[in-house]
Amino acid sequence: MEHKPLIMGYWQNWATEGARDGYENGTSAEVDLTDVPKEYNMIVVSYMKGAGIPTFNPFNKLEEKFREQIDKLALEGRQVVLGLGGADAYIELTKGNEKYLADEIIRLVDFYGFSGICINLEQSAIDAADNQTVIPAALKSVKDYYKNEGKHFLIALAPEFPYLSLSNGKYLPYLSSLEGYYDLVCPQLYNQGGDGMWVEEMDQWLSQDNNESKEDFLYYMMDSLASGTRGYTTIPHDKLVMGLPANKDAAATGYVIDPSAVLNVMKRLKQSGNAIRGLSAWSINWDAGQDKNGQSYSYEFIKRYKDIVTPV
Template sequence: MDTKRQALLLLLVLTIFPFTIKASSSGGIAIYWGQNLGDGTLTSTCDTGNYEIVLLAFLNVFGGGRVPSWNFAGHCGDWSPCTKLEPEIKHCQQKGVKVLLSLGGAIGSYSLSSPEDAKNVADYLNAKFLSGQSGPLGSVTLDGIDFDIEGGTNLYWDDLARELDNLRQQNSYFYLSAAPQCPRPDHYLDKAIKTGLFDYVLVQFYNNPSCQYNQANGDATDLLKSWNDWTSSVLPNNTVFMGLPASPDAAGNGYIPPNDLISKVLPIIKQTSNYGGVMLWDRFHDVGNDYSNQIKKYVKRPVLRFVTKVSEAIVGSISASLNSMFPN
């Protein structure tokens, strides 16, 4: 290959290779925390070393002029100051665990009444949870906001995502995640997810028989088909997590025994370029069933091997193109 082709090949590889690295997430576990005192503390949760993301569940009253309120099931009173979580949140972040505030949940009173209402909610979340200023959780800068919208209306969640994105572009970057049900399109979050602004899409593959694991016969066909539908429908930079119950009684149905997950599911979904890992509902059930401990080493993807394989394919394709452009 002559000097001109070598230089052009090097330039193209250096331009493309960072995107190859980004696409190859190593895989991790996200966990919801806050719905049972049996969760343990945030400190003990993060000290397990099992989790990449902890989602505080839930801010379940907001929008439409409502006074914001949360349900942390005894960890904190109903909207009493919960500044005791400040050192625990910072402890998790120091250990490299991202801590996000989850909006919504199955029980609560929340909705957005207009684009202006969405902007007001975004400004509130930014000021109270994302800016480091004094707020209900103390002076914390959470790593992002999660949309677990399962009630109210399906209006203006896309506006809220755009308003939050505007704020993170102006100030410090924070993450956005969404937790839709696995049937597509999700009733509440479809328009929001189509904005492409969510770093993480934590799809709930449970309580939805049409797109979940069939434990009765050990069949993963519907689950894997739905996974492929989701991972191919979102933007490549939207990392998808497979959301699962952490124990048989964590959800009505959809539980996958750890050995089945390890042998039948993970080897397939880890091949997806925008695979992010596994989301578990929830910490309380994970404590009782030890689920994350059993699966954590299998959730990770061998990053270097994946990057090398993709890079070799890219370089080969570029080299072939250059040979045709600059024949000897």
């Protein structure tokens, strides 16, 4: 089945003006949803979180105004999904919370017009309490609910890539529970230091933080996931999205210096029969941000890779 290529971008739902929140002391920008470049054809609003049953509120807009912005993007053919979790979010759900979580997701989807949910749990929240069973159960019931209404509810997962390995697979219970339900998996190929995989074909360990072997790391990581080899679980290639940092301020490691590496990887994957769905960027706000000297990044990521998609 042929799918429309994706460039997914995360949209930060918090104030950043003057924050110097980057790994190299740059500052991410505050961007209105309606100002996001059109080539970002899927936007992940980050995040749904909080104690108890997580929820979402826009940080700088009236709820009705935010809903209007999502409606406008929907009219352009773009999808806006809601991220669940985030690096600093501690979510802890227990057996019996399934219906409450499902009801809250349905409320948010119906009110704001979100197209789905992207699981972005990190650190201890991944396997806290009963999260690994409660969250998939809730999402399956939500997807079934909208299916009965003739609508498609998108489910995506965005794990840090080590959690897709057979030895450290904290995301594997989510994938197995959501088999037949999930639409996209967007492994984060950044902020993981020397983690990676042994590639027999090269007789070499390819680590995420080695810039000299960046193209081969990206290719063999996505190939490993598409084929279920080199110690990683299997994910259908047409559900895979390659997660990258927008620039050197967006992540400690993982920034791709030469964009031809990414474009070559996508060509190599297609030639091998494992064409992936597209790319994702952390984040739209970093793409629009500035470095420590006040120099704008000027949407470098989307300018580099926009030609992989047909703008809507």
